[in-house]
Amino acid sequence: MVARHETHPETGAGPAEFRAAVASMRSAAVRSEVFCEEMPAPQRIAPYSSALSADVTVDDVDLGTGRLILLHDPAGNDAWNGTFRCVAYARAEIDPELISDPMLAAVGWSWLSEALDAHGAAYAEMSGTVTSVSTESFGGMSDEEGTAQIEVRASWTPIAKDEDQPLDVGPHVEAWAELLCTSAGLPPVPEGVTAIPSRRGQRGS
Template sequence: MVVRHEASPGPGAVPAEFRDAVASLRSATLRPEVFCEEMPAPQRIAPYAAALSADVTVDDTDVGTGRIILLHDPAGNDAWEGTFRCVAYVRCDIELDLVADPLLAQVGWTWLTEALDAHGADYVAESGTVTRVATESFGGMVEDAGSAQIEIRASWTPAATGGAGGLAPLDVTPHVEAWGELLCTAAGLEPVPEGVAVMPSRRGQRGTAG
């Protein structure tokens, strides 16, 4: 996991609460269709950052991609309403005729909020956009079939829960798992039936290994 701190890059300078949050980021369980791995965290957004990227693969075909970034600013951020922030991105192929559906954007946003709620991920100050992209071919490429994608960009502040003697260490595991579910939903995968345990493949777990 990439952890960055501009002023004091030594490992000892990383706050314990961020180390705990990163450990929970790595412990998330994702479906076997999701190939997740660590990626360099963006710089200059926050003093500390960690990131994962993922691809959704069905029958050896990539049908979706995404990333999730965990930001931490010990001084707090008024816009975040906290000291941590999750930033997520999802892009998946969809049927071309869905692009014209006026409800698609609202449905795409609902996929995110329902996934967060389903995984028990408490959050505040959520915001984001849903974009529909359609591609048509002309001229010498006119015989190529058109394509369409949905892009979801979102950020939210994970809320810490109460623990003995105060707030417990921030657990972002449910937030990462909700992002993984969003990826699969946007890619058109059927939901896992209730009561059926998710058994990730080794490939799907490569990015979340400790």
């Protein structure tokens, strides 16, 4: 399996450090099962923001969905302990039998931290929640199979590896995409397989 990269139109909004961070978001490479594109970002949380949405699809079946928002406040934010903040959301279908596993939430949370570490994404002040829900049908709908989902909501402060260089958000995007794939039950990309960019609009190909 290989990774792919979605290209996005230039917005040109915000200070130079924010534009550089957004450009690095667009340079991230994600797996071919992940269809990622820009979405409208919330306007009231921070002075500047940019957002991505993604769906994990295999054989035309949607297995997971998520979004990643990059916030920037040039004046800094005490709660963030920095000027940038990543806010992530990931939801995926899981085997209903996993719902009863008492370690499911802790494992789900570890998927994010392990993905960030694996992609070399430096971060601090990480917090969030993991929620798992199951649905069973009764009465006239009793013939429908039960379903289960896991949902991860998290935020963290991305840190530049070099204070003299712009913040590189690409590894954070790639870690979020990996979280989506792991949550959806996709096996890891084999070691040695290089992530390559793909063109937008190949979702149905």
